[in-house]
Structures are given as structure tokens and as C-alpha cells.
Amino acid sequence: MFAHGFGTDQSMWNKILPSLIDHYRVILFDHVGSGGSDQSAYDSATYCLLDAYVDDLMELCAELDLVDATLIGHSVGAMMAISAAAKDHSRRWGRLILLTASPSYLDYPEDGYVGGFTRQDIAEVFESLDANYLVWAESMAPVYMNTPDAPELDHEIQGSFGRISPRVARDFARVAFLSDVRHLLPEVRIPALILQSTDDIVTPEQVGTYLHEHLRASTLVRLEATGHFPQSSAPEETVAAILSYLKQT
Numbered sequence: 001m002f003a004h005g006f007g008t009d010q011s012m013w014n015k016i017l018p019s020l021i022d023h024y025r026v027i028l029f030d031h032v033g034s035g036g037s038d039q040s041a042y043d044s045a046t047y048c049l050l051d052a053y054v055d056d057l058m059e060l061c062a063e064l065d066l067v068d069a070t071l072i073g074h075s076v077g078a079m080m081a082i083s084a085a086a087k088d089h090s091r092r093w094g095r096l097i098l099l100t101a102s103p104s105y106l107d108y109p110e111d112g113y114v115g116g117f118t119r120q121d122i123a124e125v126f127e128s129l130d131a132n133y134l135v136w137a138e139s140m141a142p143v144y145m146n147t148p149d150a151p152e153l154d155h156e157i158q159g160s161f162g163r164i165s166p167r168v169a170r171d172f173a174r175v176a177f178l179s180d181v182r183h184l185l186p187e188v189r190i191p192a193l194i195l196q197s198t199d200d201i202v203t204p205e206q207v208g209t210y211l212h213e214h215l216r217a218s219t220l221v222r223l224e225a226t227g228h229f230p231q232s233s234a235p236e237e238t239v240a241a242i243l244s245y246l247k248q249t
Contacts, residue, residue, distance in 0.1 A: 001027040005075025009035025015235035033168035050179040068094035076176035086187035096192040104180040137161035146227030185214040193245040
């Protein structure tokens with residue numbers, strides 16, 4: 001099962017699916033408010049918290065009666081995966097794959113945690129989002145993608161950002177940047193693969209190390225791919241790492 005991140009939808013996985021669908025049952029979905037989901041089901045008061053998305057994940061898992069499933073989460077979708085695994089008392093999840101993942105994007109100097117963003121950084125992100133989401137998306141897509149030699153990928157992520165409504169984007173950005181699942185890491189008892197990109201402005205190198213140190217049965221793989229969307233910018237390398245891990249577990 002694939003859980004996409006902020007500003008995207010299930011189409012963000014398209015480039016790696018051909019290597020998976022012949023060997024595995026693949027489940028794709030859009031978070032409420034994103035992609036082809038029922039837009040009328042979106043409510044800001046409900047989806048202002050990560051738990052609402054995690055509840056959706058758990059309900060979908062139960063509805064499909066999944067057993068020993070692999071949950072692959074990208075970005076804030078990885079936060080959801082961590083939370084879902086920590087709360088999974090029925091043991092439906094067998095393993096996690098966390099792609100450019102972070103347990104908290106915010107720095108917490110009081111306990112020595114460096115997530116990559118100060119509170120001032122986050123305040124400026126929210127200010128830009130609130131002022132004009134589409135302008136923010138156009139300017140930040142190349143920064144997050146970080147593939148200067150492949151400008152067509154910038155357009156790809158800009159298009160993805162543009163498909164989400166500004167209201168949902170503003171809410172979802174706050175969920176992503178303000179959530180903190182560090183306290184749940186010791187509760188995750190299933191194996192986890194952490195796929196860390198190079199030069200990812202959203203998820204710096206030390207965050208992958210932190211996850212690896214705090215997830216008891218984790219494997220950390222550092223990809224040569226740059227930026228926050230390796231499933232798009234380096235699908236061959238990304239899916240090769242996933243397949244190698246699945247064969248081992």
C-alpha cells in the first residue's frame with residue numbers, strides 16, 4: 001500500500017509501479033482532499049491533524065482485510081506509516097518502507113533534535129502558502145525536486161502541486177510541518193526500510209540517521225538520487241532498493 005505525501009496524489013508512484021505490479025498486489029489511494037478523492041468529504045476541522053489521515057489508513061487496511069502488508073509512505077505519508085504501525089495491534093502491517101521520511105521537520109533544540117527547519121523557517125513557509133499558494137508551488141517545486149539537469153521534473157511536480165486546492169494545501173502543509181511522531185518510534189516493532197535521498201532540503205541527512213537509530217528493526221539506504229521525490233527523479237534506483245528489501249524480508 002502506498003501513502004503519498006504533501007501536494008501530490010497516487011500518480012506520484014506511477015514510475016515505479018511497472019516493476020512491482022507483476023509480483024505484488026498494489027494498493028493506491030488518494031488522501032481525502034487530494035487527487036481523485038471525494039472533495040466533499042474534506043473538512044478542515046477534521047483533517048487538521050495527522051491522526052485523521054492515519055485513521056483513514058487503518059480503516060482502508062481493515063476494509064481490505066490486509067495481512068502482513070507492506071506500507072510505503074513518502075514524506076508526510078511516512079509519518080502516517082509510522083503512526084499506523086505503532087497503533088497496529090492487529091498486526092496487519094508486516095513492514096514499512098519510508099521514503100524521504102522525517103519524524104519531525106521542526107528543530108527541537110531543547111532535546112538536541114535537528115529536523116531541518118526552525119520555527120521561523122516554518123512560519124515563513126506558511127506565510128508564503130497563505131499569500132499565494134500557486135506562486136509558492138511554482139517557486140518551491142524546483143527546490144524540492146532538486147534535479148537542475150532535468151527541468152521537466154520541475155514541471156511534473158508543479159503540476160502535482162497545482163492539482164490540490166489552496167485550502168487543502170494550506171491545511172495539509174501544517175499537518176506535515178507541525179506533526180511530531182518521534183515518541184511513536186519505539187512502538188514500531190516491524191521491520192522498516194529508510195530510503196534517504198542526497199541533498200534533500202526537506203529531509204536532511206541527519207534525519208535518516210535519527211530514524212535508523214530509533215527504529216529498532218530498521219535498514220537505512222542512502223540513495224544517489226537528489227531531492228525529495230526520488231520515486232520520480234530516480235525511479236530505477238528507488239524501485240531497485242525497494243525490491244531488494246522485499247526479497248530479503
